[in-house]
Structures are given as C-alpha cells and as structure tokens.
Amino acid sequence: MTCRRMPSARQALTAARKAIRSACPRLPLGSGLSTVPVALVLTVTLLAAVRPELLTQHAPDATSAQTLRPPGSGHLFGTDELGRDVFSRLVHGTRLSLLIGAGATAIGATVGTLIGLAAGLFGNAVDGVLMRCTEVLMAFPELLLALLVITVTGPGTANMVLSVGIAGAPGYARVARARVLAVRGAGFVEAGLVLGLRRRHLVTRHILPNALGPLLVLAAVGFGGAMVSGAALSYLGLGPQPPSTDWGTLLADGQEYLQLAWWPTAFPGCAVTVLAMSVTALGRRLGGSIIGVGR
Amino acid sequence: MRSGVPRYVLRRSIAALAVVWGSVTVAFVALHLIGGSPVDAVLGPTVSATPGLRQQIIRAYGFDQPLVVQYGVWLGKLLTGDLGYSYQLNEPVPRVLADQLGPTCQLALAAVGVAVVVALATALLAAGRGRVIGAVVSAVEMAAVSVPQFWFGLLALSVVSFRWRLLPIAGDQGVASLVLPAVTLAVPVAGTLAQVVRAGLEEALAQPFALTVRARGVRESVLRVRHALRHAALPALNLAGWTAGSLLSGAVLVETVFARPGVGRVLITAVTAQDTPVVMAVVMLSATTFTVINLLVDLLVPLLDPRLRDGRATREARA
Numbered sequence: 001m002t003c004r005r006m007p008s009a010r011q012a013l014t015a016a017r018k019a020i021r022s023a024c025p026r027l028p029l030g031s032g033l034s035t036v037p038v039a040l041v042l043t044v045t046l047l048a049a050v051r052p053e054l055l056t057q058h059a060p061d062a063t064s065a066q067t068l069r070p071p072g073s074g075h076l077f078g079t080d081e082l083g084r085d086v087f088s089r090l091v092h093g094t095r096l097s098l099l100i101g102a103g104a105t106a107i108g109a110t111v112g113t114l115i116g117l118a119a120g121l122f123g124n125a126v127d128g129v130l131m132r133c134t135e136v137l138m139a140f141p142e143l144l145l146a147l148l149v150i151t152v153t154g155p156g157t158a159n160m161v162l163s164v165g166i167a168g169a170p171g172y173a174r175v176a177r178a179r180v181l182a183v184r185g186a187g188f189v190e191a192g193l194v195l196g197l198r199r200r201h202l203v204t205r206h207i208l209p210n211a212l213g214p215l216l217v218l219a220a221v222g223f224g225g226a227m228v229s230g231a232a233l234s235y236l237g238l239g240p241q242p243p244s245t246d247w248g249t250l251l252a253d254g255q256e257y258l259q260l261a262w263w264p265t266a267f268p269g270c271a272v273t274v275l276a277m278s279v280t281a282l283g284r285r286l287g288g289s290i291i292g293v294g295r
Numbered sequence: 296m297r298s299g300v301p302r303y304v305l306r307r308s309i310a311a312l313a314v315v316w317g318s319v320t321v322a323f324v325a326l327h328l329i330g331g332s333p334v335d336a337v338l339g340p341t342v343s344a345t346p347g348l349r350q351q352i353i354r355a356y357g358f359d360q361p362l363v364v365q366y367g368v369w370l371g372k373l374l375t376g377d378l379g380y381s382y383q384l385n386e387p388v389p390r391v392l393a394d395q396l397g398p399t400c401q402l403a404l405a406a407v408g409v410a411v412v413v414a415l416a417t418a419l420l421a422a423g424r425g426r427v428i429g430a431v432v433s434a435v436e437m438a439a440v441s442v443p444q445f446w447f448g449l450l451a452l453s454v455v456s457f458r459w460r461l462l463p464i465a466g467d468q469g470v471a472s473l474v475l476p477a478v479t480l481a482v483p484v485a486g487t488l489a490q491v492v493r494a495g496l497e498e499a500l501a502q503p504f505a506l507t508v509r510a511r512g513v514r515e516s517v518l519r520v521r522h523a524l525r526h527a528a529l530p531a532l533n534l535a536g537w538t539a540g541s542l543l544s545g546a547v548l549v550e551t552v553f554a555r556p557g558v559g560r561v562l563i564t565a566v567t568a569q570d571t572p573v574v575m576a577v578v579m580l581s582a583t584t585f586t587v588i589n590l591l592v593d594l595l596v597p598l599l600d601p602r603l604r605d606g607r608a609t610r611e612a613r614a
Contacts (some may be wrong), residue, residue, distance in 0.1 A: 058388040091302030136317030139582040141540035143547065144562075148321075151566045152328045153572045228443045232548055235445055236563055255449055255552075262453045 010055040012139050042209025042276040043242035050093035058085035060245070067262045078263040080253070089250060090271055096246035097272070100161055100239070107165025108226070109219050112172025113211070119173065121203065131177070134170040142167040143229060147238075155238040164229045168222055173216055181212035220283030224276035231272045247272050300448070304594060311590040318375060318582035323366055324576040334358065337508070355445045379572040383565065388576045392558060396564035399557035404540045406484065410538075413481065418527065419519050422496035432530035439486025444545050448552040450477035480545045484538055488531055497525030502526075529600055536589035544582045 057074070064083035069077040079085035114148065119130040142164075149163035171214055183189060184207070192202045233239045234248025242249070248269040254264030353359050357368060372379070372604050378388035421432040455475060456464045463472040499505060500523050508518045547559035558577055565573035597603045 010471065040413060067558050132317065136314050136582075139314050139318050139585045140321075140578060141544040141581055141585070143544035144578050144581050146539075147547070147562065148325050148574060148578050151569055151571055152325050154569070155567070175550060224441060228441070231443055232445060235443075236551060237547070238566065251446060251449070258449060258453050259457050262450075263450050265446070269443060269449065272446065273438070273442045275540065276443075280437070281440055 001150055015179050038281055038285050040098025041274055045094060045098065045275055048091045049098045052091045052094065052293035055091045056085065056088040058088035060084065060089045062160060068257065070261070071263055077267045078261065080264045081257050086267055089245060090247070090267055093245045093250055094266070094271075096157070096240060096244060097231065097248070100157070100164075100230040100246060101162040101223050104168065104226040105223045106151060107162060107167030108222065109172050109215060112163065112169035113176045115169065115173040116211075117180060117203070117208070120177040120184065121207075126173050127177075130173070134173045137170045142225075143232065146229060146233065150233070154242045155241070157240045157244065160230065160233050160239040164226050164233070167229070168226060171222065172215060172218060175214050176211050179214055180207055183207055183210045196236035207288065217287040220286055223283070228272060228276050289293055307590055307593050311586045312324045314586045318586075319370070321581055322579050323369060326571045326575060327362065342346050354552055378576045380447060381570055381573045383564070383568045383573075384568045384587060388572050391561060391573060392576060395556060395558045395561050399546050399559065402473065402546060402555065402557065405473055405580055406480035406542060407538070407613060409477055409481035410485040410488055413485040413605070414492055417489040418492035418496055419524070422493045422519070423450060423500050433490070436490045439482050440490070442482065444479060444483060445548040445552050447482055448549055449474070451475050452552065476549050476555055479552070480549045483545065484541060487608060488534065491529045491531050495530050496523050499526035500525035529596060532596060534596050537587045539588050540581060540585045543584070
C-alpha cells in the first residue's frame with residue numbers, strides 16, 4: 001500500500017471532503033438524491049438532541065385523557081396508553097439514543113485503536129498476543145459479547161454503552177494495526193527516527209494521523225451498528241431503566257399495546273432505522289472515497 | 296504444493312483450536328469478574344442465607360480454590376461436556392439448553408433458507424441491470440441491513456397477525472407460527488448476502504469469460520446461473536461463519552418479539568439473572584460454531600477455487 005501522509009486530523013478531514021466531492025458523480029444513488037436527505041436527517045436529529053423543546057410543544061411526560069389516539073392533527077404521531085404525545089417522547093428520547101451510540105462508538109474506537117497501536121508498534125510477542133486476543137473476541141457475535149459483558153456488569157445505561165463499545169473494539173484494533181504496519185516502515189517515519197524525533201512525537205504526529213482516516217470511516221459505519229445494538233439491548237430491558245427513555249425503551253413500551261395501536265412502536269423504530277441508515281451511508285461514502293474500507 | 300496442503304489443514308485446525316480455547320478462557324474470566332460474590336448469584340436475589348450455607352456453597356462450587364486450580368478443574372470438566380449447573384434453574388446447563396436447541400435450530404434453518412433464496416433471486420435478477428435498478432436494489436439491501444430486526448418483527452406482527460389475522464401471534468405451533476420469525480431473522484442476512492453476491496456477479500459478468508460465453512450465443516440466464524454465479528458464490532461462502540453468528544444473536548431478539556421458546560430466550564433470562572454458567576455456555580457454543588464453520592470454509596474454498604490452491608490461502612489474504 002502506498003501511504004499518503006496526513007499530518008493532522010484537520011488535513012485528513014479536508015482530504016476526505018475533497019475526495020467525497022470528486023467521487024460523488026460516480027456514486028450509485030447520485031449525489032443530490034442522497035446527500036440532501038442524509039444532511040436533513042442529521043440536522044434534525046442533532047437539533048432534537050440539543051434543543052428538543054424547539055421541535056414540539058408537548059411535554060414528553062404530560063399525560064392526558066386522550067389515550068392511544070392515532071396520528072392526526074393534534075398529535076403528529078398519536079398518543080400512547082397514558083395519553084402522552086408519541087412525537088414528543090421520540091424527540092426527547094433522541095439525546096439518550098445518540099449518546100448511547102456515540103458513547104459506545106467512542107469507547108470501541110479508543111480501546112480498539114490503543115490495542116491496534118500497541119500491536120503494530122511493539123510487534124513480535126505483543127502483536128502476537130494482542131492479535132490472538134482480538135481474533136478470539138471476533139469469534140463472538142457482537143450482540144452476544146455485549147450480553148456477556150452485561151452479565152458481568154449488570155444492566156443499566158452506562159454498562160450497556162460499555163458492553164456495546166467493547167464488543168466493537170476488535171474491529172478498530174484490526175484497522176489501526178494494519179495502518180500502523182503500513183506506515184511503520186515508510187520513508188517519513190524513518191526520516192523522523194534519523195532526525196532524532198522522540199518516539200511519542202513520532203507516534204502521535206506522524207503514525208496516528210495516518211490511521212485516522214480509515215478509523216473515522218469505520219466509526220461512522222460503526223455508529224449506526226452501535227445505535228441499533230443499543231436500541232436492541234434497551235428493548236430487551238438491559239439499558240436505560242425507567243424513567244429514562246431512549247428509542248429502544250419506547251419500542252419496548254409500545255410493544256405491549258401493539259394489538260391496539262401501531263404508532264407507539266412504529267415511529268421510534270423508524271427513527272432508529274433512518275438515522276442508522278443515514279450515518280452508515282455517510283460512512284460508506286467516506287469509505288468508498290478515502291481508502292476503500294467499509295465497502 | 297502437494298505437501299503444502301496437509302500442512303495448511305493442520306495449521307488452520309490448530310489456529311481454530313486456539314481460538315476456541317481462547318473463547319472458553321474469556322468465558323471463564325467473565326465468570327470470575329462478576330461483581331459481588333458468585334455465592335449471591337447462586338442464591339438468587341430473594342434468598343437470605345446463613346453463613347453456614349454460604350460456606351457450603353463456596354465449597355460445593357470450589358470458589359475457595361486458587362483461580363488457576365478452578366480454571367484447570369473447569370477446563371477438565373468442559374472437555375467431558377460438563378458445563379456446570381445453572382444457578383437459577385439448578386439443573387445441568389446441557390439439560391437446560393438441550394430442549395431449547397431444537398426450536399432455535401429450526402428457526403435458524405428456516406431463516407437461512409429464506410435468506411439464501413431471496414438473496415440469490417435478487418442478485419441474479421438485479422446484477423448489471425443499469426443504474427436505476429442498481430440504485431433501488433442497493434437502497435433496499437441497505438435498508439434490510441440497517442433496520443433493527445426486532446422492530447421489523449414488531450411491524451410484521453402488527454400488520455400480518457393483528458390487522459390481517461393471517462398468521463398466529465406468538466408461540467411455537469407448527470409451520471404457520473414459524474413464518475414471521477423466520478422472515479424477520481432472515482432480513483439482515485438476506486440484505487448482506489444479496490449485496491455480496493450481486494457485487495460478485497457484476498464483477499464476474501464484466502470479465503472476458505462472460506463475453507466469450509455470450510459470444511457463443513448462450514442465453515443470459517444460463518450465463519448468470521451456470522457461469523457467473525460460481526464466481527459470486529465464493530465471497531458469499533466466506534460469510535457463512537458470520538451468518539451463523541448473526542442468526543444466533545438475531546434469535547435472541549426474534550424469540551423475544553415472537554415469544555418463541557429457544558436458546559435466545561433462555562440467554563436473555565440468564566443475562567438478567569446473572570446466571571453466568573448458562574450465558575457462558577451459549578456464548579462458547581456460538582464462538583465454537585463460528586470458528587468451526589470458518590475452518591470448514593477455509594478448508595473448502597481452496598478445493599472449490601483452483602486459483603487459491605497454493606497452500607498459502609488464508610482468510611486475511613482473501614479479505
């Protein structure tokens with residue numbers, strides 16, 4: 001592999017952006033068709049997470065006598081079994097859902113990158129041991145690995161985020177290691193060594209930035225997966241405990257009244273799907289144009 | 296090459312064995328990382344015990360031995376198929392799981408059937424049919440991969456069972472109650488398989504041999520099914536291990552949604568109750584299945600693909 005040098009994260013991002021623009025016309029969905037909805041979804045989601053009260057005038061916990069009303073003019077997404085506005089609950093659950101996805105992705109990416117860096121830099125025995133360990137962890141399906149962690153830690157939001165993060169770490173470790181191995185012998189690293197740069201400087205300023213592009217792509221693709229896993233674990237009752245609400249717990253609550261009303265279940269799931277697809281699409285686009293990972 | 300093949304088989308088998316051993320060790324570590332005393336997990340949340348009873352439990356389960364000794368004893372028991380007792384049900388773990396494996400395998404096999412048929416049909420019909428069809432199909436594939444499985448199941452349940460009253464709502468009564476769960480379980484697998492096979496087909500159809508076959512006047516359908524599909528099937532075969540894993544983790548959710556008996560339901564109950572021996576058994580089972588399937592695929596692929604018969608073909612090299 002040839003290695004382009006990307007001395008800083010900002011430059012890596014700029015390069016990524018440039019690459020996206022140049023690759024856009026060749027994308028299967030056409031740039032205008034897919035970029036606009038993806039950007040729209042991400043903007044609305046972020047707004048809902050930061051300022052939910054701007055999007056809905058109903059309070060998420062305000063009960064009313066109008067129980068299980070179908071979607072209509074008064075309540076956009078209808079009301080649930082206690083007469084609470086489904087749209088409002090969905091909007092107010094966004095922050096927790098996003099935090100779960102982001103937290104798990106951050107934990108997975110950080111732990112994985114550190115493992116991959118260590119394996120790639122120290123080589124030999126360390127590499128052998130760490131990579132055998134990741135291989136073992138990769139033999140577990142991610143959800144089952146997360147369930148194993150939750151068995152140890154017990155349920156709860158923080159533990160669930162940790163479990164999804166750990167389950168995702170081996171993937172990041174592999175990519176980080178591969179990138180480190182690819183640039184370790186490169187001319188600019190050798191030059192740095194000859195110039196007497198300190199090892200820490202060499203790693204943080206020259207080797208790590210080269211791994212950042214692929215890791216960023218993996219994180220974007222992985223974020224969607226982490227959100228879906230998080231929603232699944234919440235749905236199973238292993239995540240946020242009442243009264244905290246995220247999209248997964250909304251789904252679980254809605255299921256009990258599925259026979260009477262589809263809307264309390266349908267809309268939260270729709271939100272998970274649309275957001276996961278949008279972020280994944282973004283990640284794949286990055287991947288297709290930067291380095292060809294993440295398919 | 297002739298001597299390379301057995302060596303390759305041996306090396307891959309040893310590597311697979313090491314992964315299984317590693318996964319078993321991970322499970323053991325998890326058992327001993329558990330917060331609080333394992334005695335509490337054995338007793339369950341409701342029982343209060345005298346110190347005497349606690350001592351008895353510690354001795355009976357060997358919790359007072361050094362960890363290395365416990366590990367050795369545990370590995371030895373594992374080799375004889377002794378997976379320990381479920382803390383909650385107070386039954387040997389194999390007996391707990393034995394009754395549940397049947398429904399789960401049934402569900403998984405039905406799902407694989409659905410997924411393979413749907414994926415092959417999609418790929419064969421849609422590969423290389425121009426940009427519009429390609430875009431639509433790839434959007435559908437991506438939706439199938441991204442959609443939370445349990446939500447798809449809930450929607451299907453809502454429409455097909457509650458609204459149209461076509462299929463039973465829940466439980467395990469005959470073929471009719473298998474349809475919705477199997478389709479739900481198949482969705483992400485079908486999406487991924489379709490993506491891989493379609494990409495493989497498109498690549499194969501662009502190769503010179505496809506032109507040669509077309510020039511001989513062979514029909515397009517025959518070219519696709521008899522010639523191009525072979526090339527596209529190999530990358531899909533590499534997904535077999537992943538498929539098994541995702542079916543098992545999917546079963547956890549699908550069985551919960553449709554209230555079906557099975558390994559997934561038992562697993563969720565065990566996770567909630569911190570019934571570690573059961574969780575470990577299921578997790579080890581899935582890791583072992585994954586590894587064995589990957590080993591078989593690694594050994595099979597060089598036989599199927601002459602280009603890979605140099606004895607150095609590894610998963611990494613093909614990935």
